[in-house]
Amino acid sequence: MARKVTLETLFRHPIVQKYVGRSGMDHAITVAEKAFNIAIKSGVNPDLAAKAGLLHDIGHYQWYTNGKWDYQMYKQNDIHAIKGAARAHKLLVRSGEDLENAKEIALAILLHTDSYLPEGSLELTPLQKVVAEADTDDEEPGGKHHYRQIDQRTALARIQMLDKKLNAISNTII
Ligand SMILES: [Fe+2]
Ligand SMILES: [Fe+2]
Numbered sequence: 385m386a387r388k389v390t391l392e393t394l395f396r397h398p399i400v401q402k403y404v405g406r407s408g409m410d411h412a413i414t415v416a417e418k419a420f421n422i423a424i425k426s427g428v429n430p431d432l433a434a435k436a437g438l439l440h441d442i443g444h445y446q447w448y449t450n451g452k453w454d455y456q457m458y459k460q461n462d463i464h465a466i467k468g469a470a471r472a473h474k475l476l477v478r479s480g481e482d483l484e485n486a487k488e489i490a491l492a493i494l495l496h497t498d499s500y501l502p503e504g505s506l507e508l509t510p511l512q513k514v515v516a517e518a519d520t521d522d523e524e525p526g527g528k529h530h531y532r533q534i535d536q537r538t539a540l541a542r543i544q545m546l547d548k549k550l551n552a553i554s555n556t557i558i
Contacts, residue, residue, distance in 0.1 A: 407444035410534035418518035436492035443468025469494035
């Protein structure tokens with residue numbers, strides 16, 4: 385089935401540039417690539433996995449006190465997964481994404497971390513597991529993964545490469 389929205393369309397959107405750029409474009413693209421690879425291996429829809437990977441941290445807010453990142457404040461107050469799920473959903477729907485896909489991607493973003501949830505265990509769907517695993521796999525101590533730099537041209541080339549792979553897959557599935 386042809387894809388209604390490409391990663392490139394999402395990547396070029398000002399909302400993505402602003403908010404995903406804020407939480408780390410290199411991290412987002414790496415998680416999209418990892419989610420794609422894990423999805424292929426585990427029989428999960430790679431298009432949904434890559435999109436959720438790219439957008440998973442779109443809900444981040446900057447927690448600064450006197451110009452310095454305040455980790456404590458972030459830990460106590462952060463709801464980036466909730467905000468990200470809503471923001472990504474709106475963006476996907478407005479971009480013309482299939483509504484069922486938009487919901488699945490938003491839920492995978494909502495559950496990519498449990499840091500904001502009360503203690504307990506959740507039964508994640510395969511797609512949700514793929515995105516959480518890809519994110520955890522790219523984490524660096526002290527949140528350094530959010531600060532890795534990437535230039536715009538390299539970022540776009542990596543996004544286009546993923547789109548190419550996804551288009552090839554969607555054309556063979558019909
Ligand atoms: Fe996150
Ligand atoms: Fe992340």
